Amino acid sequence: MTDVTNLEERFQARIDAEQKIEPKDWMPEKYRKTLVRQISQHAHSEVVGMLPEGNWITRAPSLRRKAILLAKVQDEAGHGLYLYSACETLGVTREKTIDDLLSGKAKYSSIFNYPTLTWADIGAVGWLVDGAAIMNQVMLCRTSYGPYARAMVRICKEESFHQRQGYEIMSVLAKGTPEQKEMAQDALNRWWWPSLMMFGPSDANSPNSADSMKWKIKRQSNDELRQIFIDRTVQQAEVIGLTIPDPELKWNEATKHYDWGAIDWTEFNNVVAGNGPCNKERLAARNKAHDEGAWVREAALAYAAKKAKKQAA
Amino acid sequence: MSAENSNNWPLWEVFIQSKRGLEHKHVGSLHAADAQMAIENARDVYTRRQEGNSIWVVPAGAISSSQPDDAAMLFDPADDKTYRHPTFYVMPEGAKYI
Amino acid sequence: MSRPGTGFDPRSDPIMSTALFTYALRLGDDLLILSHRLGEWCGHGPVLEEDIALANRALDHIGEARNLYDYAVKVEGKGRTEDDLAYLRAERQFVNTKLVEQPNGDYAHTIVRSFLFDAYHLPLAEALTRSSDAQIAAIAAKAVKEAQYHLKHSSDWLIRFGDGTEESHRRAQEALDALWTYTGELFVQDDVHEAMVKAGIAPDLSTIKQAFDATVDRVLAEATLKRPADGYMMSGGRQGKHSEHLGFLLAEMQYLQRAYPGAEW
Numbered sequence: 001m002t003d004v005t006n007l008e009e010r011f012q013a014r015i016d017a018e019q020k021i022e023p024k025d026w027m028p029e030k031y032r033k034t035l036v037r038q039i040s041q042h043a044h045s046e047v048v049g050m051l052p053e054g055n056w057i058t059r060a061p062s063l064r065r066k067a068i069l070l071a072k073v074q075d076e077a078g079h080g081l082y083l084y085s086a087c088e089t090l091g092v093t094r095e096k097t098i099d100d101l102l103s104g105k106a107k108y109s110s111i112f113n114y115p116t117l118t119w120a121d122i123g124a125v126g127w128l129v130d131g132a133a134i135m136n137q138v139m140l141c142r143t144s145y146g147p148y149a150r151a152m153v154r155i156c157k158e159e160s161f162h163q164r165q166g167y168e169i170m171s172v173l174a175k176g177t178p179e180q181k182e183m184a185q186d187a188l189n190r191w192w193w194p195s196l197m198m199f200g201p202s203d204a205n206s207p208n209s210a211d212s213m214k215w216k217i218k219r220q221s222n223d224e225l226r227q228i229f230i231d232r233t234v235q236q237a238e239v240i241g242l243t244i245p246d247p248e249l250k251w252n253e254a255t256k257h258y259d260w261g262a263i264d265w266t267e268f269n270n271v272v273a274g275n276g277p278c279n280k281e282r283l284a285a286r287n288k289a290h291d292e293g294a295w296v297r298e299a300a301l302a303y304a305a306k307k308a309k310k311q312a313a
Numbered sequence: 314m315s316a317e318n319s320n321n322w323p324l325w326e327v328f329i330q331s332k333r334g335l336e337h338k339h340v341g342s343l344h345a346a347d348a349q350m351a352i353e354n355a356r357d358v359y360t361r362r363q364e365g366n367s368i369w370v371v372p373a374g375a376i377s378s379s380q381p382d383d384a385a386m387l388f389d390p391a392d393d394k395t396y397r398h399p400t401f402y403v404m405p406e407g408a409k410y411i
Numbered sequence: 412m413s414r415p416g417t418g419f420d421p422r423s424d425p426i427m428s429t430a431l432f433t434y435a436l437r438l439g440d441d442l443l444i445l446s447h448r449l450g451e452w453c454g455h456g457p458v459l460e461e462d463i464a465l466a467n468r469a470l471d472h473i474g475e476a477r478n479l480y481d482y483a484v485k486v487e488g489k490g491r492t493e494d495d496l497a498y499l500r501a502e503r504q505f506v507n508t509k510l511v512e513q514p515n516g517d518y519a520h521t522i523v524r525s526f527l528f529d530a531y532h533l534p535l536a537e538a539l540t541r542s543s544d545a546q547i548a549a550i551a552a553k554a555v556k557e558a559q560y561h562l563k564h565s566s567d568w569l570i571r572f573g574d575g576t577e578e579s580h581r582r583a584q585e586a587l588d589a590l591w592t593y594t595g596e597l598f599v600q601d602d603v604h605e606a607m608v609k610a611g612i613a614p615d616l617s618t619i620k621q622a623f624d625a626t627v628d629r630v631l632a633e634a635t636l637k638r639p640a641d642g643y644m645m646s647g648g649r650q651g652k653h654s655e656h657l658g659f660l661l662a663e664m665q666y667l668q669r670a671y672p673g674a675e676w
Contacts, residue, residue: 025381047459054454058447061667061676062494063480066450067473073453074466078358081459085342088324094344095321119667119676154341158362169676177674285455293457295582296518297320299575300346306574307347322458343460346571353564354460357467 043083113276126166439479440507534622543611573634595644
């Protein structure tokens with residue numbers, strides 16, 4: 001037992017010294033499990049996140065927007081891929097990770113269980129959802145696990161256009177026809193609170209946060225990140241003349257932050273529990289793609305095996 | 314990997330040379346049924362933003378790596394060989410181009 | 412292609428100008444519609460890596476389509492934009508081939524559709540780099556490199572399917588048999604095309620057909636697939652007489668522009 005204690009001390013000392021943990025290093029089982037859970041959830045979120053936006057590729061209102069959206073949703077596939085790879089360095093195959101998603105065992109960000117009803121939702125998703133995600137992701141570039149941090153660096157680099165394209169869509173709509181402006185405001189109204197929920201429960205109610213902070217998997221708390229996001233986004237909404245749907249929102253001169261209203265966590269818990277507007281559709285779509293792709297994956301393997309055999313002969 | 318899930322493609326590590334003359338650098342991994350597909354997938358996954366000039370792919374299982382526990386034995390002995398670095402040497406004042 | 416006498420500009424001649432406009436539209440419509448179809452896969456591909464590959468392809472196609480539309484509206488000179496062409500033309504005004512508007516079907520259908528198009532598109536793009544029309548030639552020069560990769564990608568997959576499992580072989584052959592009837596239209600040389608050939612703008616399609624045949628034969632042989640007999644060949648797309656599929660595709664694609672006329676996006 002002393003051995004494990006020693007190992008744990010050395011492990012923690014390394015973390016405290018801001019050294020990265022690499023796949024072959026000893027790590028506490030709980031650290032590994034926490035990472036596997038977090039990285040796989042993150043990967044699933046990228047891949048499931050392709051669906052609400054992918055919806056609009058065929059309906060994008062201009063060729064420029066169509067190309068941008070396609071490139072953006074394609075990036076999400078890439079990000080899912082990088083993250084599944086990071087997960088594999090912890091000894092969990094992509095296949096196993098995806099099986100857990102498809103069976104409904106694994107979670108993904110609840111935000112993707114909301115529907116994209118209008119074109120303005122594509123703007124709102126880019127601006128707010130990617131905006132909230134990037135707060136987390138920038139922090140995660142410094143996370144203690146090397147492969148996760150490296151994946152995040154790549155993701156952040158690619159992600160930087162995502163939020164801007166969303167905000168651009170919103171700003172064009174906001175100064176468009178009255179109908180377009182209404183569409184933009186409606187999208188903001190619907191996406192604002194779910195975006196705030198993306199940062200997770202408040203610190204007091206976040207069961208995994210303490211360990212994650214100690215191990216420097218997370219480096220800023222849910223509430224800290226949420227507050228920065230609000231402060232930034234309020235200003236951006238003002239610039240394009242949209243109203244944040246929170247009557248209690250008010251600048252606080254003393255804290256130099258915005259005060260804001262209460263999040264409806266009942267809604268959040270409901271969506272997490274599978275009762276969001278699109279939970280079933282999202283999982284069904286992923287399962288369909290996986291099932292219908294099975295023969296394709298098999299064929300490629302069968303052909304590779306034949307070719308290898310021929311080359312060996 | 315279980316036998317009944319036989320349609321799982323093997324894992325490959327990807328190395329990209331971003332410019333002629335530079336080294337190939339590890340950028341990540343991906344799945345592919347064979348080497349040719351791995352190169353094409355690497356092109357599509359890892360060079361979408363003009364990052365690429367040349368691609369290497371290696372089956373992940375073919376990479377051998379040193380053990381973290383051996384790190385001290387392997388790397389610490391180099392610590393006191395400072396004479397391998399140019400800054401170790403005292404140059405007379407005024408000497409140029411050296 | 413031979414260059415006509417010096418100083419010849421097809422755009423200065425009203426008949427030629429209309430033909431050139433139509434030709435650029437034909438090239439562009441094929442690419443836009445195919446790109447749209449490939450975009451339908453995004454998020455639903457058989458494996459993540461392939462999802463990314465298909466999106467790359469769709470992006471190449473839409474990029475080339477936009478270049479061609481941009482040129483078409485300049486040739487037309489009526490102040491229209493690329494989006495006017497894509498979003499405000501009706502079914503009968505689209506002049507893509509029927510091949511590219513066919514639904515995605517299973518992955519074998521998608522791959523075969525792309526393969527047949529790529530086997531035509533690559534030699535066409537190569538020939539167009541020598542077009543007497545500098546703009547068409549420049550657009551083609553960029554497209555050639557993309558088309559090379561597309562053909563490689565679709566050929567590789569078709570070979571994997573053909574020589575993979577029994578199921579993949581069967582699916583690939585079915586797709587090939589189903590889509591073959593749409594290949595004839597790629598090589599129909601009507602008045603518009605004849606005018607382009609005469610002006611040195613476009614190649615004679617019989618030369619493209621030769622290259623197409625050679626590619627198809629080579630790849631199908633390696634894929635152990637059977638080349639379907641040249642039975643009845645569907646056509647009409649180039650004259651705006653499409654399959655029913657295109658109407659639905661356009662209804663979806665154009666809906667925002669139609670629902671909010673004149674709005675900027």
